[in-house]
Amino acid sequence: MTARYDSYIICTSPRSGSTLLCKLLAATGISGNPDSHFHRPSLAAWRKSHGVGEIDGEDERSTLARVFAAAIAKGSGDTGMFGLRMQRGSADYFMEKLAVLHPGPGSDRARIEAAFGRTLFVYLSRADKVAQAVSCVKAEQTGLWHVASDGSELERLAPPRAPVYDGPALMKWYETMTGFEREWEAWFSREGIAPLRLDYDALSRSPRDTLRSVLLALGLDGKAADALSPGVKKIADRVNDEWAERLRLQIAK
Numbered sequence: 166m167t168a169r170y171d172s173y174i175i176c177t178s179p180r181s182g183s184t185l186l187c188k189l190l191a192a193t194g195i196s197g198n199p200d201s202h203f204h205r206p207s208l209a210a211w212r213k214s215h216g217v218g219e220i221d222g223e224d225e226r227s228t229l230a231r232v233f234a235a236a237i238a239k240g241s242g243d244t245g246m247f248g249l250r251m252q253r254g255s256a257d258y259f260m261e262k263l264a265v266l267h268p269g270p271g272s273d274r275a276r277i278e279a280a281f282g283r284t285l286f287v288y289l290s291r292a293d294k295v296a297q298a299v300s301c302v303k304a305e306q307t308g309l310w311h312v313a314s315d316g317s318e319l320e321r322l323a324p325p326r327a328p329v330y331d332g333p334a335l336m337k338w339y340e341t342m343t344g345f346e347r348e349w350e351a352w353f354s355r356e357g358i359a360p361l362r363l364d365y366d367a368l369s370r371s372p373r374d375t376l377r378s379v380l381l382a383l384g385l386d387g388k389a390a391d392a393l394s395p396g397v398k399k400i401a402d403r404v405n406d407e408w409a410e411r412l413r414l415q416i417a418k
Contacts, residue, residue, distance in 0.1 A: 169384030171282025172247035175199060176256075176353075177289040178345040180300040182365045183250050184311055184320075185397040186289060189376045190248055192396070193389040196380060199248025202236040206258035215239065229266040233280060246383070247281050253345035256352070274356040285383055286358050290346060291365035295416070298338035299408045300401065303328050314398050328404055335412050369399065 173196075177183045187199040203211060208228065212219065215235035217228070241247045251259065260273050267279040278284050291297045304310045308323030353360055361382050368375040377390040 167384060168246060169283070169382075170246070170285045172197075172249065173199070173285040173287055173379075173383060174277070174281075175248070175250045175287045175289055176253070176349055176360065177250060178253050178291075178297070178342055178349075180297045180304070181289050181291045182368045183289055185372060185395055186363070186368060186375065186379075187248070187250055188396045189372060189390070189393055190379065191242075192393050193376070193380065193385075195244055195246070195385050195389055196383060197244050197246040197248035198240050198242045199250050200240065201250045201252060201255070202240050203249070203259045204252065204255055206255055208232070208262065211236075226265055229262055233266060237281070246385075249281075253348055256348075272356055273352070274358060286353070286360040287363060287379060287382075288349060288353070288360035289363045289365070289368070290349075291342075293366075294339055294342045294346075295409050295412050296401075296405065297342050297365075298335050299405050299412060301338045301342075302331060302334050303405060303408070305334075306331075309400065312398050312400050314395055316398060319397065330408055330411060332412075332415055335408065336415060339412065339416065 175183055175186060190196045191198045202214070204214075205211070208225070211217070211232045212228070215232055217231050217235050220228070236249075237247050240249055260276075263273070263276045263280060267276040270276045270279050274284075305323075306326055306328045308321050308325055309318060310322055311318075311320040313319045352358075361379065363375055363379070372395045373390045373393060376393065377387040380389055381387045
């Protein structure tokens with residue numbers, strides 16, 4: 166089976182299920198190692214993340230070329246396909262630097278394909294922006310962002326702390342998430358992109374089916390999804406439900 170694409174970009178926003186999807190895609194062994202390879206909007210952060218040393222007198226374009234080469238190697242592994250997760254909050258800086266690296270092409274899409282080859286754009290979104298905002302605030306407060314399928318901690322960014330309802334923070338994240346969706350849709354329209362659209366709820370209900378749909382869209386063997394099990398477990402609980410109910414009332418006022 167011959168792949169239709171050289172790369173793919175998962176266009177998303179926080180708490181949309183992208184960690185689960187990335188881990189599933191990586192586990193197939195045929196679809197790269199997707200991750201936020203250009204996450205923090207800083208060239209210094211990119212260099213540090215990819216182990217790219219500083220060279221005295223080197224111009225920005227040459228530095229970017231080395232960073233992108235290292236990112237492509239990390240995001241491809243030995244599969245020959247590059248996978249990238251792009252959070253909306255990181256996208257503008259990424260496109261700005263991509264234009265420095267590839268100044269010739271006249272659009273973001275053309276520059277992306279100059280950098281990564283034929284690219285499938287995947288849009289992973291979460292319809293319930295209230296639940297998404299609640300998930301973000303709770304993760305920030307508790308420090309726990311992801312747990313493994315056995316319940317053990319997978320990603321903790323701060324010491325444990327009990328969650329406390331914070332109306333302003335929740336409303337800010339809700340507005341941010343709705344803004345991210347508008348921005349992605351505007352970008353797809355401007356760039357003439359018809360992305361493969363994936364939904365958080367469908368991914369949560371049937372991760373193998375969602376994974377299979379991505380593999381098939383890439384021109385890869387969909388059977389690679391059959392034996393895989395999710396490596397990430399949902400951590401929503403009664404607190405999430407209670408906060409969501411209160412936030413919906415707050416929005417309705």
